[in-house]
Amino acid sequence: MRGVLTGDRYVWQKKRLNRTFSALKENKLAAVGLIIISVLVLMAVFAPLITLRDPYEQNLEIRLTGSNEKYLMGTDQFGRCLFSRLIYGIRISLTTGVISAVLTMGIGVFTGLLAGYFGGIMDELIMRITDIVLSFPSIVLTLVIAGVLGPDLKNIIIALAAVGWTKYARVVRGSVLSIKEQEYVESAKALGASDIYLLCRHILPNCMGPVIVIMTLSIGGAILSIAGLSFLGLGAQPPTPEWGMMLNQGVPFMRRAPHLTIFPGLAIMITVLAFNFLGDGLRDIMDPRLKSKLFQKF
Amino acid sequence: MSRLTSGKNVLLLLLLVMCLLISGCGGNKVPQEKSAEGESPQEKIPQELVIGSPWTPKELDPVSAGWLVLRIGLVDTLVAIDYDINLVPGLAKSWEISSDELEWTFKLEEGVKFHDGTPLNAEAVKWSLERVMEKGTLFKDVPIKSIEARGDYTLTIVTEELFAPLAAILAKGEAAPVSKNSLDANGEFKEIIGTGPFMLSSWIPDQEAVLVRNDDYWGKIPTLDKVVYKGIPEAATRIMMLENKELDVAQILPADAVEQLEANPEIKVYTKPILRSRVIVLNMLREPFNDLRVRKAVNHAIDRESIVKHIMAGVDVAASGPFPPTTPWVNKNLQGYPYDLEKAKTLLAEAGWKDSDNSGIIKKDGKPFTVDLITYSTRAELPPMAEVIQDQLKKAGIQVNIQVLETGAAQSLREEGKFDMYLLARNLGFAPDPSYYLMSDFHSKNTGGKGWGAYGFNNKHVDELIELTQRTTNLQERKKYFAKLQEIIVDETPVMFLNHYVNVTAVRSNVQGYNEHPTESCFHLENIYIGE
Numbered sequence: 133m134r135g136v137l138t139g140d141r142y143v144w145q146k147k148r149l150n151r152t153f154s155a156l157k158e159n160k161l162a163a164v165g166l167i168i169i170s171v172l173v174l175m176a177v178f179a180p181l182i183t184l185r186d187p188y189e190q191n192l193e194i195r196l197t198g199s200n201e202k203y204l205m206g207t208d209q210f211g212r213c214l215f216s217r218l219i220y221g222i223r224i225s226l227t228t229g230v231i232s233a234v235l236t237m238g239i240g241v242f243t244g245l246l247a248g249y250f251g252g253i254m255d256e257l258i259m260r261i262t263d264i265v266l267s268f269p270s271i272v273l274t275l276v277i278a279g280v281l282g283p284d285l286k287n288i289i290i291a292l293a294a295v296g297w298t299k300y301a302r303v304v305r306g307s308v309l310s311i312k313e314q315e316y317v318e319s320a321k322a323l324g325a326s327d328i329y330l331l332c333r334h335i336l337p338n339c340m341g342p343v344i345v346i347m348t349l350s351i352g353g354a355i356l357s358i359a360g361l362s363f364l365g366l367g368a369q370p371p372t373p374e375w376g377m378m379l380n381q382g383v384p385f386m387r388r389a390p391h392l393t394i395f396p397g398l399a400i401m402i403t404v405l406a407f408n409f410l411g412d413g414l415r416d417i418m419d420p421r422l423k424s425k426l427f428q429k430f
Numbered sequence: 431m432s433r434l435t436s437g438k439n440v441l442l443l444l445l446l447v448m449c450l451l452i453s454g455c456g457g458n459k460v461p462q463e464k465s466a467e468g469e470s471p472q473e474k475i476p477q478e479l480v481i482g483s484p485w486t487p488k489e490l491d492p493v494s495a496g497w498l499v500l501r502i503g504l505v506d507t508l509v510a511i512d513y514d515i516n517l518v519p520g521l522a523k524s525w526e527i528s529s530d531e532l533e534w535t536f537k538l539e540e541g542v543k544f545h546d547g548t549p550l551n552a553e554a555v556k557w558s559l560e561r562v563m564e565k566g567t568l569f570k571d572v573p574i575k576s577i578e579a580r581g582d583y584t585l586t587i588v589t590e591e592l593f594a595p596l597a598a599i600l601a602k603g604e605a606a607p608v609s610k611n612s613l614d615a616n617g618e619f620k621e622i623i624g625t626g627p628f629m630l631s632s633w634i635p636d637q638e639a640v641l642v643r644n645d646d647y648w649g650k651i652p653t654l655d656k657v658v659y660k661g662i663p664e665a666a667t668r669i670m671m672l673e674n675k676e677l678d679v680a681q682i683l684p685a686d687a688v689e690q691l692e693a694n695p696e697i698k699v700y701t702k703p704i705l706r707s708r709v710i711v712l713n714m715l716r717e718p719f720n721d722l723r724v725r726k727a728v729n730h731a732i733d734r735e736s737i738v739k740h741i742m743a744g745v746d747v748a749a750s751g752p753f754p755p756t757t758p759w760v761n762k763n764l765q766g767y768p769y770d771l772e773k774a775k776t777l778l779a780e781a782g783w784k785d786s787d788n789s790g791i792i793k794k795d796g797k798p799f800t801v802d803l804i805t806y807s808t809r810a811e812l813p814p815m816a817e818v819i820q821d822q823l824k825k826a827g828i829q830v831n832i833q834v835l836e837t838g839a840a841q842s843l844r845e846e847g848k849f850d851m852y853l854l855a856r857n858l859g860f861a862p863d864p865s866y867y868l869m870s871d872f873h874s875k876n877t878g879g880k881g882w883g884a885y886g887f888n889n890k891h892v893d894e895l896i897e898l899t900q901r902t903t904n905l906q907e908r909k910k911y912f913a914k915l916q917e918i919i920v921d922e923t924p925v926m927f928l929n930h931y932v933n934v935t936a937v938r939s940n941v942q943g944y945n946e947h948p949t950e951s952c953f954h955l956e957n958i959y960i961g962e
Contacts, residue, residue, distance in 0.1 A: 190821040192740040210817060283833060365807065370817045370832045384666050384810065387690055 155417040162413020168406035176222040183216035187373050196389040206391045209381065214391065217373035218399050224285070224374050225403060229355035232289040232296075236354070237347045239293055240300020244339075245331055247301065248308025259305070262298040270295045274357065278366045285374070288358055288367045296350065300343060307339030341418045349411030352404040359400050375400050475960050477655045479941065481953070482668040482677040484808045486661025487639045490630070491612075491619040493566040496603025497860060502641060502659050503652075503955045505606035505624030508536055508555065508585075509597045511949055515705070515757070515862045517597055521550065521607065521625065522585075531592040531903065532575075538583040542648040544609035545629045552579035558607035559587075568604040571869050571876075572596065592901045594908070598863030601951065627652045627956040637661060641955075653959035665810035669936070672697065678941050678960075683934045684810040685745035691936045699936045702946040703756055705859030706931035707749055708815065710803075711844070711852040714924055715886035718783070718799060719850060725923045727777035729767035731826040732819055736769075738929050741814050747930045751916045752858065752867075754930035759864050761913040764920055766927070774826045785827050792827035800829045801850035806840045809855050815928070816853050845879050847886075855931060856882050859949040864912050865899045872896065872919055884924035892918055 156162050175182055185203075191211035199206045205214040247258040265273070274291045281287035311317060317334050325333075359376030361367045368374030370381075375396040382392030481502075489495040492505055499505045510520035522536035542550040556579045563569050563577075573590035580586050587596065599605065609623035622630050627649065628641035641657040660677070662668050665684055672680040673694065683691070691699050712719040712728075719725055734748035750766025753759060778784075783792040783799055792799045803820070805812045813834045820830040830851070835843070844852050858867045870876050871883020873896050878886070892915060899911045919925070937944050942961040945954065 188821070190818065192736055192818065195740060209814060210821070283835070365834055369834065370813065371820060381814075384684060384686065386666075 152414075152417055156413060159413040159416060161409045162417075165406045165409030165411075165413060168402065169410060172222050172226060172403060172406070175219055176226055179219045179223060183213070183219050185213040185216045187212060187216040187220040188371050189213075196385060196392075198389070198391060205395050206389070208378070208392055209385060209389075214378075214395060217378060218375070218395055221373040221375045221378065221396070221399065222403075224368065224372060225355050225359070225400075228285055228289060228358050229351045229403075229407075232292045232354040232358065233347050233351040235289060236293045236296040236350065237300055237343060240297035241304050241336070241339075241343060243297065244301040244304025245308055245336065248305035249312060249327070249331060249335065255305070258301065262301050265295060265298045268295075274361070275364075275366070278361055283366050283369060285358070285362075285368050285372070288361050291361075292354055292357055296354075299350075300346060303342050303346065304339050307342065308335055311335050311338050345411060345415045345418055348407060348414050352407030352411065355407070356400065356404050475940075475962070477653055477960050478658070479654050479656070479678045479955070479958060479960065480658045480660065480676065481679045481681065482660050482662045482671055483681045484661070484663050484665070484668070486636045486663070487633065487659060488636055490622040490633060490639070492604055492606045492608055492622070492624070493562055493568075493619075494604075496568075496606060497951070498603070499622055499624065499626075500603030500606055500951055501953050502639065502657065503626040503628040503953065504622050504630060504641065505603065505608065505626045506649075507601050507603065507606045508538075509601040511601050511862050511947070511951055513945065513947065515859065515948055517601060517862065520601070521555070522600075525597060527903075532589055534587045534589070534596055535580075536585045536587070538585060539648060540583050542625055543646055544611075544625055545623045545644060546609050546611050548609050548611065550607060550625055551582050552585040554610070555579075555585050555607045557610060559605065562604055566604050568599065568602060571873070572599060592903070594900055594903050595861065595863035595865040598861045599866055602861050603951070628657060631656070647956070650956050652956035654955060657955055663808050672936055672938065675938065677938075679935065679937045679944065681933075681935045682809065683936055685742040685932065685934055686811070687936075688743060688745060688934055696939050697936050698939050698941070698944075699934065700944065700946055701745055702933050702935075702948065703747070703754055704857075704931050704933045704946065705754065705757065705862075705949050706855055706857045706933075707752060707754070708746075708812070708853070708855050708928045708931065709752075710819075710926040710928065711854065711883070711885050712924060712926065713847060713850050713852075713885050715847055716850075718781075718794075718801065720886075721781050722922065723777045723781040724783070725926075726767070727774040727781070727826065728823065728828070729774075729923055729926055730770045730777065731774035731828070732767075732822055732926070732928070733769040734766075734928055736822075737815055737818055741811055741818060742929065742932075745934065746932045749927040749929050751920050752925075752927055753864070753916065757859075759909055759912045761916040763913075764916060766920060767923075771825060778826065783827070790824075790827060791829050798829060799827060800831065802833060802848075803830050803851040803853060804833045804835060804840050804843055804849045805853035806837045807834050808837050812853055812855065819853070844885065847879075852885070854882060857950060860951055862949055865896065865908075868896050868899070868912075868915055872915075872924070877924070887922070887924035889918065889922060892922075 156166065189212060193211060194207055195209055195211040197203065197207045203213050203215065205218065208214050208217065243258050247255045273295045277291035277294055278288050281290060312335060317330060320330060320334060358367055359374070359379070362374045362376030363380040365380065368377045370377070378396040379393055382389070382396065385392050485498065487498060490499055492499050500507065507520045508522040510518050512518045521539050521542060523539050525534060525536045527534050538550065538552060538555065544550060548554070556577045559577050563574065573593055575588040575590050578586045578588065589596065606624060612619060612621060612623045614620040625648070627644055627647045629644045631640040631642045633639045638658055638660045641659065643652050643655055645651065662671065665682070668677065668680040669683060669687055669691070671677040688699055688701065691697050712725055714720050738744060738746050738748045747754065751761060751764040755762070778792055782794045785792045803816055805816045807813050816832045816834070820832055823830050840852070843849050870881060872887060872892055874888040874893050877884045877888065895911050895915050899908050902908050902911065920927070933946050935946055940961050942959050943957040945957065947954065
């Protein structure tokens with residue numbers, strides 16, 4: 133099944149990718165997730181065209197108005213257009229969520245590869261650090277790191293990465309341990325392939341399946357964490373239209389102007405749900421135990 | 431595997447047992463306190479009051495937390511402040527100054543006892559004040575030569591030179607006498623034993639202090655049996671707890687909430703002008719605020735009226751100087767800085783700040799005008815104020831980065847000079863003599879690091895005038911100096927005065943006798959009772 137030659141591997145990978153996509157079409161929930169995410173991305177890219185108002189422009193005279201023909205979702209406590217702020221907020225939430233997930237994955241995959249491939253002291257060291265990080269409640273550790281670094285979106289991404297990489301490291305290490313014993317790796321090694329070549333061409337691509345699933349699922353989690361930490365005042369600083377912070381700023385006006393909390397809350401919910409749907413779908417598709425069942429249809 | 435889970439179960443069980451034990455311990459206390467209440471037969475309505483304040487009880491040593499222990503009535507001061515901001519007798523029933531104006535003699539109230547039963551006499555007060563001199567900062571600018579007990583109830587404070595605000599400074603909580611038994615054998619503070627109308631029953635640092643009535647109080651004996659003072663930093667939480675009857679008094683609420691609270695028939699709202707101003711301290715030790723023209727420009731670029739009208743629901747008063755118009759020593763001729771964006775831009779251009787590349791942000795020598803504004807969220811209106819100021823200054827081409835921090839973190843950034851603008855609410859009257867406030871906020875020896883006043887402000891004329899006010903007892907002359915000082919300070923503008931504070935406090939409608947003190951020095955809980 134698995135080709136030793138790289139040419140064959142590409143063909144095989146392409147096939148697998150095609151199959152994943154068609155399976156995605158079959159999986160309704162994942163498809164919905166993907167569609168919502170695509171729409172969100174389009175809205176983020178074309179934000180200036182969708183919104184007619186500057187998300188930062190204050191007009192205290194019309195603060196806390198409900199939705200009307202001029203302001204689709206009403207105005208906030210500074211008379212800014214809530215709709216514009218939410219749309220611009222997509223940019224912030226998506227980029228920070230994706231950056232944070234990719235960074236976390238990068239660190240996790242790198243350390244996992246090192247631990248699994250080289251073994252020995254390297255393995256022991258990395259896995260013990262993983263154990264230490266995992267032994268803390270992750271939210272507490274994130275809060276501490278974000279608190280020490282100071283309130284800033286950048287620092288939150290760093291804090292999330294510093295805590296979240298361990299789950300990738302474990303999964304990747306496990307995959308590497310089994311993959312490196314495979315015959316094609318052995319034969320490539322016998323042909324004189326270097327460590328780096330082996331890692332990049334053979335081992336890494338073969339352990340990416342579960343990694344991509346974890347990452348898709350964790351983008352939703354990252355967006356939620358960033359919004360949560362911003363809600364606590366540790367993330368975005370005013371006047372950034374960050375959803376978590378908007379939610380927090382709306383709390384004192386919950387009775388007079390509930391739209392200030394409802395809309396950002398909905399925005400967070402929809403985005404996180406979309407990523408979770410997609411992640412769940414991908415997991416179903418890539419899970420070998422479920423795979424056989426799914427592929428029976430083809 | 432099964433052993434592991436059984437191990438987990440044991441752990442969980444242990445946790446459960448511990449929880450039960452702890453809650454059991456808490457539960458044991460309640461009936462005891464209940465029975466104590468039963469002993470006062472004349473009251474049918476339980477006389478218990480729960481106060482929610484943004485400030486948590488971190489410490490109870492008067493030397494460092496005098497403001498708190500005086501507010502909640504654990505201690506008394508020699509000199510008290512009445513509701514019209516006059517100095518009135520406290521533990522000292524009278525005081526006089528000698529003809530050479532160097533000796534202050536205080537006649538103490540006789541028969542006053544500390545909470546541990548030891549008598550309050552001149553020796554005890556002398557010991558307490560000397561401890562403040564040694565450990566505290568209250569007397570650092572007071573030229574005290576010696577403190578002497580000349581008789582059982584006669585205390586004399588000798589100063590090196592005439593120091594007019596001495597009595598006013600003794601009204602601060604830091605100077606409140608405590609019993610010697612407040613310290614342990616090593617001289618470390620262990621518990622608060624004062625003379626106040628309430629005694630400490632229990633205390634959870636950073637959360638709450640529980641007080642009980644002092645039945646041997648020398649003054650008016652309180653009606654309340656028990657008071658719980660809780661620190662709840664979030665204003666929205668305090669409001670919710672008040673509405674849920676978890677609090678009887680919710681202090682320092684955003685003016686924005688007045689409308690909602692007044693609509694509730696079970697809640698009474700008090701709005702009271704107090705001696706406090708919201709100000710922005712400018713860092714004069716670095717660019718760009720080391721330039722007077724820039725400081726003036728920023729002043730003109732802020733629309734104070736609009737902030738008061740919209741963020742403070744029109745409750746507060748826009749400021750043109752440090753003191754609110756209700757105080758006797760205000761300089762009424764001050765014009766302040768009216769909102770004038772064009773003037774601000776002209777002044778900035780004069781100082782070399784121009785929008786050379788039409789980016790919307792002004793620059794000088796290629797450097798954009800970007801400043802850090804720090805503030806804290808314990809006073810709920812400060813972060814929104816910061817955001818409005820950010821927007822207003824943007825119109826003048828100034829980019830402001832806001833950092834909303836925890837109070838302590840904001841204060842330490844200030845002390846290290848890592849800020850450009852520091853938005854805070856500053857009390858002016860804990861010691862009801864402007865000399866004290868002006869000294870601690872504007873005298874060059876106090877503007878270098880710690881504190882809440884000007885940062886890096888060094889003006890010889892101001893220093894001299896402040897020292898003069900300390901050496902003058904003639905009221906008219908002092909007023910003249912105060913007026914001149916206000917004029918210079920507003921003109922040099924090391925601190926921008928934005929608006930005068932009107933305190934919003936809401937109480938449940940059965941709480942009677944609540945009266946906010948204009949200096950915030952004391953809640954006067956002895957006047958409060960729970961009615962129908």
